[in-house]
Amino acid sequence: MTRSPEGESPDNIDELASEYVLGTLPAEQRIKIKKRLAQDADLQTAVDAWEQRLLALTELAEPQPPSALLWRRIERSVNSTDRRASGVAATAKPTSWWNLLPLWRGLAGTSLVATLLLGSILLTRTAVVNPTTYLVVLVAPQNQAPGWVIQASNPREIQLIPLEVAQVPADKVLQFWTKADGWQAPVSLGLVKPGQTFSVPLDNLPPLEPNQLFELTLENPNGSQTGKPTGPIQFIGRAVKVI
Amino acid sequence: MQDLYQQESARLLGVAKRIARDNALAEDIVHDAFIKIWTRAASFDPARGSARGWIFIVTRHLALNFMRDNAREVQVSEHSEMALHDLASMQTSSGNVDSFDYRARSGRIYVCLEQLEPARRNCILHAYVDGYSHSQISQKLGTPLGTVKAWIKRSLVVLRECMG
Numbered sequence: 079m080t081r082s083p084e085g086e087s088p089d090n091i092d093e094l095a096s097e098y099v100l101g102t103l104p105a106e107q108r109i110k111i112k113k114r115l116a117q118d119a120d121l122q123t124a125v126d127a128w129e130q131r132l133l134a135l136t137e138l139a140e141p142q143p144p145s146a147l148l149w150r151r152i153e154r155s156v157n158s159t160d161r162r163a164s165g166v167a168a169t170a171k172p173t174s175w176w177n178l179l180p181l182w183r184g185l186a187g188t189s190l191v192a193t194l195l196l197g198s199i200l201l202t203r204t205a206v207v208n209p210t211t212y213l214v215v216l217v218a219p220q221n222q223a224p225g226w227v228i229q230a231s232n233p234r235e236i237q238l239i240p241l242e243v244a245q246v247p248a249d250k251v252l253q254f255w256t257k258a259d260g261w262q263a264p265v266s267l268g269l270v271k272p273g274q275t276f277s278v279p280l281d282n283l284p285p286l287e288p289n290q291l292f293e294l295t296l297e298n299p300n301g302s303q304t305g306k307p308t309g310p311i312q313f314i315g316r317a318v319k320v321i
Numbered sequence: 322m323q324d325l326y327q328q329e330s331a332r333l334l335g336v337a338k339r340i341a342r343d344n345a346l347a348e349d350i351v352h353d354a355f356i357k358i359w360t361r362a363a364s365f366d367p368a369r370g371s372a373r374g375w376i377f378i379v380t381r382h383l384a385l386n387f388m389r390d391n392a393r394e395v396q397v398s399e400h401s402e403m404a405l406h407d408l409a410s411m412q413t414s415s416g417n418v419d420s421f422d423y424r425a426r427s428g429r430i431y432v433c434l435e436q437l438e439p440a441r442r443n444c445i446l447h448a449y450v451d452g453y454s455h456s457q458i459s460q461k462l463g464t465p466l467g468t469v470k471a472w473i474k475r476s477l478v479v480l481r482e483c484m485g
Binding site: 101102129136137138139141156 | 322323326330331332334335336338339340344347348351352355356359360369370374377378381385386389390392421422423426428429430431445446448449450452453454455458473474477478480481484
């Protein structure tokens with residue numbers, strides 16, 4: 079009975095299949111055949127045919143009514159298998175990332191660290207951020223029409239946000255300036271494109287002060303050559319502390 | 322699934338009980354068979370037989386696996402084979418009497434079983450219905466193990482030819 083699978087004649091395969099279905103093979107051989115069935119189509123076909131041939135013999139066992147508990151047991155097990163069903167399907171593929179424990183462990187660990195880090199940053203930051211929130215509305219000097227808003231809720235940078243697209247002659251640019259009360263002269267914060275938000279880091283400047291002046295002037299294409307505003311003021315406003 | 326249970330559970334339990342020879346164990350086997358059917362329903366291939374047949378096949382093999390895996394049966398040695406043979410010849414040999422009431426059944430298999438001698442027919446039926454191993458059949462019929470093996474082998478060939 080212990081032949082190698084190679085070189086088996088159809089008769090041998092049929093004999094093996096018939097004894098497997100009949101049930102007379104010992105445990106080790108049953109296990110071996112069960113494993114072979116998955117890859118061996120000929121054996122599978124032979125086994126299926128024998129199952130069908132002998133199936134009617136199951137009638138010879140007298141029916142026996144099951145206990146009332148059996149169906150409830152089956153139902154309970156089916157419900158719990160259902161909940162695991164997706165897991166079962168996935169475990170069939172050994173490479174499925176969904177079941178890679180190290181991956182999820184890693185992600186869970188990283189998330190925990192990130193949460194703690196962000197949480198501690200939030201706790202330490204809130205006390206600093208709130209008192210230094212400033213708002214500036216820049217208006218046109220002629221008609222007081224608001225054109226830009228400056229937001230400074232973050233002490234590291236301010237944002238210049240357009241309320242409308244400012245009209246600038248083709249050969250001119252807008253330059254952004256600021257000057258606190260105690261300063262000798264305005265400092266350039268850069269060239270601004272009409273209609274676009276402009277962020278300015280404040281690393282090289284002292285902290286914002288109440289009443290600090292901001293303005294946009296009309297300058298030649300590369301900005302003021304002197305480092306001071308030279309063209310006409312287009313928009314101007316002063317910082318107001320927001321509580 | 323509940324329909325299948327209501328229609329077939331008694332017959333399935335009968336099949337399992339006959340092989341497992343224990344009520345509680347038979348219920349465990351039928352329980353496992355239904356779970357297996359449920360979790361593998363998607364892999365069921367109608368080309369390989371009916372769904373009803375499938376659950377009988379699953380139940381029977383679960384029962385056989387259990388019995389074989391837990392078999393601590395004493396292998397019949399050459400010596401005791403001789404003793405069995407003597408014992409069998411002293412008893413009114415069960416070999417010529419049918420142990421199964423197979424005649425009233427319809428189905429090709431029963432027609433083909435007619436072609437076998439009663440003793441050989443009993444071997445096949447003890448194996449399939451009772452889940453007996455070669456040595457259990459040998460003990461039951463008082464026939465030497467080698468003879469039982471040869472009878473079964475030849476009977477299966479006869480059935481194969483008869484049934485196509």
